[in-house]
Amino acid sequence: MSSAAQSPETERVVIIGSGPAGWTAAVYAARANLQPLCLTGVARSDPAPVLPGGQLMLTTEVENYPGFPAGITGPELMEAFQKQAERFGTRVLEEEVERCDFTTRPFTLRTDTGRVVRTYSVILATGATANWLGLENELKLARTGGGVSACAVCDGALPIYRGAQLGVVGGGDTAMEEATYLTKFAGTVHVIHRRDSFRASKTMQDRLLKAANVKVHWNKAVVDVVGDERLQSVTLEDTQTRQRSSLALGGLFIAIGHQPATRFLAGSGITLDAKGYIALGSRNSATNIEGVFAAGDVADAVYRQAITAAGMGCQAALDCERWLAAGGVH
């Protein structure tokens, strides 16, 4: 490392983000004596609701994070992650990174408070947010486990959905996949789509439509989500005739895409893939810029699970630690 390594202001590693990937990277980096600084982000509601702790902060029961056979709530799990990271010496600032400069070394990060952080390496773990319809009631019922969800793999197996009438909103590959997954549990899966054809690949459409318990509602938009503690029904509006109708549902899965949180990377030189996610090495966490690593949903359009994000966070910390040990600064 250059002499600047001795400067107290230059961090060895900064972790941006505070979901399963960020905290796991912090646990491993802290145990490797790197004294990581974690910039958690701040609570925001635009364009989608975001909290430090990530998407699990909007989740009631997590049944599929291994190690908790009785389940655990999302916020409890994230609190445990943070505690563990802090136990080994992670320093935490609840600030939002707004700009990254990776063109000079050490790297420079600027946060919402005007703070400037200099660091030899960075782990990007800012996650992604599900797109929502933006209807009243939708997020409330999602947060309280009241029958609205943006993740079939996460929530489809819950008892409340068994044998129920389940709606899936969307027409892309993800919507087909979520709907296909739900056919195992649902009485009927109602796929609700604004247009008269799916954007999804033919293969994915065929896979879905061969299931016996699928009904497609073409040219329909969900304009209201009805239910107090639990979802009762949705109001559909025909996108051509504007005629409204009610559809009774026990569950509603929103599958209209995700937005990886990469806006703060604009102009940073980090390469994104065709879908806007951070592009990684074949089986590691390296981005196109040496010393910058990424983990979790911001770099994963496929699996998007707490446990996969955590595994990626560990990889990023180990990759980063080995890179720093190898000399780090170029």
Place this chain on the structure above:
Amino acid sequence: MSSAAQSPETERVVIIGSGPAGWTAAVYAARANLQPLCLTGVARSDPAPVLPGGQLMLTTEVENYPGFPAGITGPELMEAFQKQAERFGTRVLEEEVERCDFTTRPFTLRTDTGRVVRTYSVILATGATANWLGLENELKLARTGGGVSACAVCDGALPIYRGAQLGVVGGGDTAMEEATYLTKFAGTVHVIHRRDSFRASKTMQDRLLKAANVKVHWNKAVVDVVGDERLQSVTLEDTQTRQRSSLALGGLFIAIGHQPATRFLAGSGITLDAKGYIALGSRNSATNIEGVFAAGDVADAVYRQAITAAGMGCQAALDCERWLAAGGVH
């Protein structure tokens, strides 16, 4: 699926192995309603000690599996994983798969009891075992957290190793990496090697040898591990003069390689990589045989952590589920 799908004897998915990767695959496969069968393996001591539950069964305190800020023992963690997999409908047989036939579909697996299991898909999660020196006391002290370990990243940060005299046995890349990692914690790192030069790459050697607190003991073999509850010292034998000496140590890290558990795959057609690990797709869990997926240390020579193995198990289950949903049988 072909008509054989209706046959009660044909499984949809069989998971082979019962460490973090296997149980996580089971949790996800079970929640996807695939009613997975998990073949856990049986306890063996040859060539290395192996237990259902994997390497964590030989571990006392696990401090780096995220979600447990106070730590958890390896066996407790694996019990929780298994319970969670069973809660969602995983069936478990404590049997060892001895042969796989992937040339005809459904696939055929044969276990140590003579049982023949037919299945449409398989997730290989048999793990790997660390190589040990084979000395009395070595494994006892490893199992009880008494100062012997085969994983610096897992155990190096434990308080008992801070500022201590730490031995690392080996001369390959992994030994260099483990020793470099331990320089952050140790008073002195003593690298003990049988020969007069390292097999490791020049880069890895340089990285290690530039640390101030490293001492290399060339041409020395560890022939005895001394200590009752806690490691006190090792006896070294000069491999050329046969002269013996004692070296006081607070910790001993064995870094003489790992053995992925792939013997049962002999003749199965599964492609292994240059190091003998199962070769996977770029960022997924697919092996070279459609319908056979792999996860965890049996397919990972790089990270080898409980959390990375668990993440891979989740990926394998989701990949497998999607493959079955797409038609599965070819």
